[in-house]
Amino acid sequence: MGRRNKSKFAILGLLSTEPMSGYDIKRAAEASIGYFWQEGYSSIYPNLKKLLSEGLVSNKVEAQTPGPDRIVYSLTEKGWEELKAWLMLEPEPEPVRNELLLKLFFGEHLDAKHQIRYLEKARVANEIRLKSLQSIVARLKSELPDQSGLPYWLITLKFGIHTRTALDAWFEETINDLKTVVKGSGSKPFTKFVLKAADGGKNVE
């Protein structure tokens, strides 16, 4: 059962930090959990209604002298309980789909220059993200040293830093490999090789 609605809990989590409107939630999501969790308006607004009908959040209309009305949502007691209960559950391993790897895996049919082009682009994007994560860590530590959430925010940021650093090394290695690739003459498929093996990389969960 991996089809459960997790957006609901992302929204509850964000509302647990402070009351917000749907619009705020979108912006807060981008700014905080954005690099590992994305939500669009079309998931936020319907979910807020659902959460309201389940009694997990309450709302209040705030009129703004200049500008449109805002509908501000807050967590209810019940909402807090649901959130905490969910946080305790072991996360389900989510199925991964990596289009870049899929294209590289079947890359022998292609002139390597195409792959090098998009790998170099992806590498630059990765480096920018990495630097941005590092600067956020530095600023958090110096500007918000006493916040109770700090250790947890740092944990998620360090996840990004660890994996993106590793990714950068892989990009460099891979681009170099592709620049000097020498193809063998055989054409046995990988699939056969692994299938024949006792248990190459099977069902290790």
Added chain:
Amino acid sequence: MGRRNKSKFAILGLLSTEPMSGYDIKRAAEASIGYFWQEGYSSIYPNLKKLLSEGLVSNKVEAQTPGPDRIVYSLTEKGWEELKAWLMLEPEPEPVRNELLLKLFFGEHLDAKHQIRYLEKARVANEIRLKSLQSIVARLKSELPDQSGLPYWLITLKFGIHTRTALDAWFEETINDLKTVVKGSGSKPFTKFVLKAADGGKNVE
């Protein structure tokens, strides 16, 4: 437009290595691209029909003396062209959703023992995968040194090895952090902090 059907190309790619039945495709997918791309029967069989009607694959019924008939699919010339054209396109950055990180980000509301429990489990699973990838690399190099696909298979395997090694370090660090976590007294939300900042980690694509 991230809604395009990529399963089709995964199937074309697998069929490019050799003709297979739907059942074979499932097994071959698990054995080769399984750790970064999953396909189920309910996506394979309908897609094979679609590919057939588009003329990208052809099929042939093979009777087996013992056992049920097999419907074996092969790439057509047109299928080859479509596959190559797709391989040249720059991969779209896919939205990431990491439930583990989501739970950790809001983890301050929780007793750390829950997180430590599932982190330790996840770490073991990660280590097993890592070792399996390393052994596949070793075996490929020694047993299939001359195959033209080898450099590309190694590239995807090394991706897994790099990122999972980094992940292992992060697991260790994180579990230690959580065992000794000392919470601050403040309760400013992270979101406000980043939103106020000029451009903490925004829209870096």
Added chain:
DNA sequence: GGACCCATGTAAAGGGTTACATGATTCA
């Protein structure tokens, strides 16, 4: 006899993304 593998599918449900839709305010 029961469990498990081979082999091929269908149906329903659910979630997420894209595109569409509206309207006010602010800034250049």
Added chain:
DNA sequence: TGAATCATGTAACCCTTTACATGGGTCC
């Protein structure tokens, strides 16, 4: 005047996942 931001939503589509369904063969 036009572009961008604030603010809230709806509708349709597509894909994926889960569950259901069938039937023969093999091994213990």
